[in-house]
Amino acid sequence: MDQGIARIRGACGHDCPDTCGWIVDVQGEVATRLRGDPSHPFTRGTLCAKVNHYLERVYHTDRVLHPLKRVGPKGDTRFVRVSWDEALADIASRWKAIVAQSGAEAILPYSSAGVQGIIQEASLDRRLLGSMGCSALDRTICGAVAAAGLSATIGTGSGIDPESIVHSRYIVLWGTNTIVTNLHYWPYVREARRRGAKLVVVDPIRTRTAAEADWHLAIKPSSDAALALAMMHVMVRDGLVDTAYVTQHTVGYDALVHRVREYSPEAVSPLAGVSADEIERFAREYATTQPSLIRPLIGIEHHRNGAMQFRTLACLPALSGAWRHRGGGLARSTHALHFAALAMDRVLMPEVYRPGVRTLNMRDLGKNLCDDSLRPPVRALMLYGSNPMVSMPNQSRIEKGLRREDLFTVVHDLFLTETARFADYLLPATSQIEHLDLSPAWGHLYLALNRPAIPARGESVCNTELFRRLAAALGRTEPWLSESDESMIRAALGSGHPWLEGITYERLWEEGHVRLRCPDDWRPFANGGFPTRSGKTELWSDALNEAGLDPLPSAGDIAVGQGLQLITGKALHFLNSSYGHIDRHRRGEGELPIEIHADDALERGLQPGEVVRVWNERGEVRAVCRISDRVRPGVAWMPYGGLTDAAGRRRSVNILTAEEPTDWGGGSGLYDARVEVGAVTG
Ligand SMILES: Nc1nc2c(c(=O)[nH]1)N[C@H]1C(S)=C(S)[C@@H](COP(=O)(O)OP(=O)(O)OC[C@H]3O[C@@H](n4cnc5c(=O)[nH]c(N)nc54)[C@H](O)[C@@H]3O)O[C@H]1N2
Numbered sequence: 001m002d003q004g005i006a007r008i009r010g011a012c013g014h015d016c017p018d019t020c021g022w023i024v025d026v027q028g029e030v031a032t033r034l035r036g037d038p039s040h041p042f043t044r045g046t047l048c049a050k051v052n053h054y055l056e057r058v059y060h061t062d063r064v065l066h067p068l069k070r071v072g073p074k075g076d077t078r079f080v081r082v083s084w085d086e087a088l089a090d091i092a093s094r095w096k097a098i099v100a101q102s103g104a105e106a107i108l109p110y111s112s113a114g115v116q117g118i119i120q121e122a123s124l125d126r127r128l129l130g131s132m133g134c135s136a137l138d139r140t141i142c143g144a145v146a147a148a149g150l151s152a153t154i155g156t157g158s159g160i161d162p163e164s165i166v167h168s169r170y171i172v173l174w175g176t177n178t179i180v181t182n183l184h185y186w187p188y189v190r191e192a193r194r195r196g197a198k199l200v201v202v203d204p205i206r207t208r209t210a211a212e213a214d215w216h217l218a219i220k221p222s223s224d225a226a227l228a229l230a231m232m233h234v235m236v237r238d239g240l241v242d243t244a245y246v247t248q249h250t251v252g253y254d255a256l257v258h259r260v261r262e263y264s265p266e267a268v269s270p271l272a273g274v275s276a277d278e279i280e281r282f283a284r285e286y287a288t289t290q291p292s293l294i295r296p297l298i299g300i301e302h303h304r305n306g307a308m309q310f311r312t313l314a315c316l317p318a319l320s321g322a323w324r325h326r327g328g329g330l331a332r333s334t335h336a337l338h339f340a341a342l343a344m345d346r347v348l349m350p351e352v353y354r355p356g357v358r359t360l361n362m363r364d365l366g367k368n369l370c371d372d373s374l375r376p377p378v379r380a381l382m383l384y385g386s387n388p389m390v391s392m393p394n395q396s397r398i399e400k401g402l403r404r405e406d407l408f409t410v411v412h413d414l415f416l417t418e419t420a421r422f423a424d425y426l427l428p429a430t431s432q433i434e435h436l437d438l439s440p441a442w443g444h445l446y447l448a449l450n451r452p453a454i455p456a457r458g459e460s461v462c463n464t465e466l467f468r469r470l471a472a473a474l475g476r477t478e479p480w481l482s483e484s485d486e487s488m489i490r491a492a493l494g495s496g497h498p499w500l501e502g503i504t505y506e507r508l509w510e511e512g513h514v515r516l517r518c519p520d521d522w523r524p525f526a527n528g529g530f531p532t533r534s535g536k537t538e539l540w541s542d543a544l545n546e547a548g549l550d551p552l553p554s555a556g557d558i559a560v561g562q563g564l565q566l567i568t569g570k571a572l573h574f575l576n577s578s579y580g581h582i583d584r585h586r587r588g589e590g591e592l593p594i595e596i597h598a599d600d601a602l603e604r605g606l607q608p609g610e611v612v613r614v615w616n617e618r619g620e621v622r623a624v625c626r627i628s629d630r631v632r633p634g635v636a637w638m639p640y641g642g643l644t645d646a647a648g649r650r651r652s653v654n655i656l657t658a659e660e661p662t663d664w665g666g667g668s669g670l671y672d673a674r675v676e677v678g679a680v681t682g
């Protein structure tokens, strides 16, 4: 060890499946280096285009380091520095007045996964705001629809251990851009290919990942369920179904057989935009090359038929019998596996929440803020770990709502985000190297302890400390509102779950990360045992039937409409909206582009490199036109996460998206937006 340098293990807190282990070098109280932990099996000593520069974020001159109070009109960003005591006292008295006049439901907490970890993401905030009886927030913008869809079929949103992909022989990355969004999984895919696996990518865009595949199926957006039904059609017709598995471990097979009759490859080909021959081949290869693995992540849930798409995909591994084999089946988020092992109720304490409060969906922020008929109206917002002005649909309506002079908005963040510009109080938040957290992952089974490496910068506080302070300012004295961070983490680890055996706070403190004690060769559904009502894969679902939904898999509501269908997927240099204000990352992405097919450009008379208008009934952005065969005719691609358009205006791509509920599970049909593209005139 070098003289005077302490090396502290931690874990990335971003909303990303990889949850990398990192090592921070600290001299005195200054972090001098942050690198991927070479001993972390998933991280393997490397980070990513974003987090390689994490210390620039920590020490950025734009960091908010003191509580700020608005002095100008909303959105003018004129703030003055105030003390924590002053800010807390004023917030407490404003909230008390609102509660007295309109009831606590007039206060809406608003947070997402800006920091991921069991205490900083959700703990004392839930206890305090839940026990006050504030409105509840339905946090379904990411993962909830996928989980709801999969659960309808297999009872869970997760599947096998993603690492067992190395044993797969046929891998389908289905609507996920692994190299951009899940980079540390790529070496596992490569290893499987080295051992002979074939890689298929199903994605309307020829992403970086699709370009690396053995076979790219450039499907039409939201037609995945139709494609899967056609695959099942072929499997049933050609006797490629694992009948023993289906008989023992599924319900509703006969009804499914009846259903898939109408989904012949010829019938589905025009819907999915791939040829009947390709569908035949895909079905045959998928069914006969075992172990076969389907790997979706989030992309396909951002459609109106998102849940049905996931539900339908989840039928395939039962028909193929892929669950039997190591490396076969379906692998999605591992969060549910971590959360099943940890004693989360001890952290969240749902028993203290006031029952019967209303729930508002996070997708509808703009709508709710502008809704005069809402009783009580939203009079106060407590925002943290989310930047809805950029990340939620219908940016213009959100802005209109946030501009309301009668709305009292408190934002807790590290930066003056697009949302924080409209705050009445902006409170400084710590970065991940300044606070403690326990970090489960949604892309693997390593649980990490994130140790603080440096003291909190300026007067910033972590989320848990913020809510301890708010509770005290409100005069609340219950001990569970001031529980320490360490105590909550120890409580979560103390579940007695077999997968946590031997995983103690002390061990995590020393080692940084430990793999959950998932059995070797874990094949959760090799012998059935699905956590569904019937204990089987539910090809027919009574639960959906009772909810008035189609009990069988179907193509769902495939997006159609005028103009181009706009997919706004994740960008390499941004993490959702984070890093959008940092020059290095903006340069990395360049000016906001729109990629369209040559046919669509020709029809509109557009040239490559030209700045064009992209618009619909909700708004307009300017973007640099890229003409590319990475997209199919009728589909346009723009990266999500940037803060400005190509004319330098504060407009994100979400000015073009609508608050559009999906079939079930919440969420929003973000990728169903329709746009027109044209020359800038005048
Ligand atoms: N660099 C970077 N990494 C990130 C993030 C980031 O912002 N930047 N964000 C993180 C977060 S929060 C998440 S949720 C994950 C998301 O990880 P992914 O799910 O991998 O990411 P997305 O870009 O949402 O969508 C993946 C792909 O789905 C495709 N797609 C869209 N519609 C359809 C469809 O109907 N059918 C099919 N088959 N494909 C479709 C898109 O073209 C896109 O390439 O990434 C995480 N990682």
Ligand SMILES: Nc1nc2c(c(=O)[nH]1)N[C@H]1C(S)=C(S)[C@@H](COP(=O)(O)OP(=O)(O)OC[C@H]3O[C@@H](n4cnc5c(=O)[nH]c(N)nc54)[C@H](O)[C@@H]3O)O[C@H]1N2
Pocket: 015, 112, 113, 114, 115, 120, 141, 142, 143, 298, 384, 385, 386, 387, 388, 390, 391, 392, 412, 413, 414, 415, 417, 429, 430, 431, 432, 462, 463, 568, 569, 570, 575, 576, 577, 578, 640, 653, 654, 657, 670
């Ligand atoms: N058009 C389009 N829209 C999308 C998507 C898309 O693909 N296309 N993806 C959707 C998805 S999958 C997701 S997950 C959402 C993400 O949407 P958001 O959850 O809003 O994500 P971010 O924009 O990264 O905002 C996170 C904020 O948390 C702050 N933060 C970080 N750490 C802390 C902390 O410790 N404490 C506090 N208080 N704040 C902290 C960051 O500075 C940042 O401002 O976007 C969704 N919106």
Ligand SMILES: [Mo]
Pocket: 015, 141, 142, 143, 298
């Ligand atoms: Mo997400």
